[in-house]
Amino acid sequence: MSATKKTLTIGKHTVPYPLVQGGMGVRVSAARLAGNVAKCGGIGLIATAGLALNCDCATGSNYFETDLLALKEELRKAYEIAPDGVIGTNCMVAVSNYDDIVRASCEGGAKIIVSGAGLPMKLPALTADFPDVALVPIVSSLKAAELIARKWNKSHQRMPDAIVVEDPDTAGGHLGEKMENIGNGDYDQYATVRAVKEYFRAKWQLDIPVIAAGGVWDRADLEYALANGADAVQMASRFVCTEECDADMAFKQAYLDCKPEDIGLIMSPAGLPGRALKGNLDQIRAHDIDGNINCRSACLKKCAYRDKRDRFCIVHALDRAQRGDRDSGLIFCGSNAWKANKIETVADIFAELFD
Numbered sequence: 001m002s003a004t005k006k007t008l009t010i011g012k013h014t015v016p017y018p019l020v021q022g023g024m025g026v027r028v029s030a031a032r033l034a035g036n037v038a039k040c041g042g043i044g045l046i047a048t049a050g051l052a053l054n055c056d057c058a059t060g061s062n063y064f065e066t067d068l069l070a071l072k073e074e075l076r077k078a079y080e081i082a083p084d085g086v087i088g089t090n091c092m093v094a095v096s097n098y099d100d101i102v103r104a105s106c107e108g109g110a111k112i113i114v115s116g117a118g119l120p121m122k123l124p125a126l127t128a129d130f131p132d133v134a135l136v137p138i139v140s141s142l143k144a145a146e147l148i149a150r151k152w153n154k155s156h157q158r159m160p161d162a163i164v165v166e167d168p169d170t171a172g173g174h175l176g177e178k179m180e181n182i183g184n185g186d187y188d189q190y191a192t193v194r195a196v197k198e199y200f201r202a203k204w205q206l207d208i209p210v211i212a213a214g215g216v217w218d219r220a221d222l223e224y225a226l227a228n229g230a231d232a233v234q235m236a237s238r239f240v241c242t243e244e245c246d247a248d249m250a251f252k253q254a255y256l257d258c259k260p261e262d263i264g265l266i267m268s269p270a271g272l273p274g275r276a277l278k279g280n281l282d283q284i285r286a287h288d289i290d291g292n293i294n295c296r297s298a299c300l301k302k303c304a305y306r307d308k309r310d311r312f313c314i315v316h317a318l319d320r321a322q323r324g325d326r327d328s329g330l331i332f333c334g335s336n337a338w339k340a341n342k343i344e345t346v347a348d349i350f351a352e353l354f355d
């Protein structure tokens, strides 16, 4: 039997294929993409960051209230596409309304919460009333996984249902490693995957799925990941150039047009490095700083733009990109985005990976 023909069980939820579609904010992975991935037999994740900026389900001017309504609406729409699918949310610890977003995910029917951009230490407490919701931290090191396990065990008598190990050298979006440590050849993604797997086995007698994220593009990458210790993969960039991806066609076209040298590291105002198309950074900054744009929502716990007018307002830069503004929008992407050469369907990708 081919190595790719295996199911994935996280907590109480099982899908036919070992694939999680990575959360992509702001609204790059919303209901349509997540619903279609779930329909094809993977785990579909709605990225919760910045949903309020496009909410037609509420008229309120309050960003945070609107965010929760918008999230529940996206979950409802995703389940319309895949009523029996496994649909979850991606919740970033770095956002100001993290606690509320996690609770709204549970109330809205998310079966899985995948959480990174900081250590999700409070996740078990926030979801205590929803024991069937599987909890999946994203880490980039064994140390982070150990810290989470020890804290969850001590404070909540709970363990992660799976772990995503995200490779800072290849993944898109915010990265969980210091800028100076990225791309210097020191990081070994699959050594980290195996170390995390072994840690949970040896220390906690737990065989939880360890999911490799970053740099998985095609079937060969998937087979490599599974042969090197991963139980499943989380893929994000590959899903951008699908018909179902929730971003504007111009966002997808930027992937189709880009070359390896267009992809690079940026410093996010959230204080984390990120991987993105880097050609228009000056324009992004000029849009916000020259335009004297004020922080409108205080969406991040820590933000250099809000506090010091440094860099740019990230949620609006990502929002502009999602709407198709390639001049002043920030386009996050993984190191493989240049490989995109056509618009395909989610089903095409599943067929290529698993048929």
Ligand SMILES: Cc1cc2nc3c(=O)[nH]c(=O)nc-3n(C[C@H](O)[C@H](O)[C@H](O)COP(=O)(O)O)c2cc1C
Residues within 6 Å of the ligand: 021, 022, 023, 024, 025, 026, 028, 047, 048, 049, 090, 092, 115, 116, 117, 138, 166, 170, 171, 172, 173, 174, 213, 214, 215, 216, 234, 235, 236, 237, 238, 331, 332, 333, 334, 335, 336
């Ligand atoms: C456009 C884009 C947006 C992303 N947004 C988020 C996000 O909101 N939260 C998060 O945890 N990860 C985010 N990521 C990271 C992905 O979920 C995923 O782990 C990573 O990109 C996997 O690598 P790949 O793109 O090479 O498949 C984003 C990635 C991309 C490409």
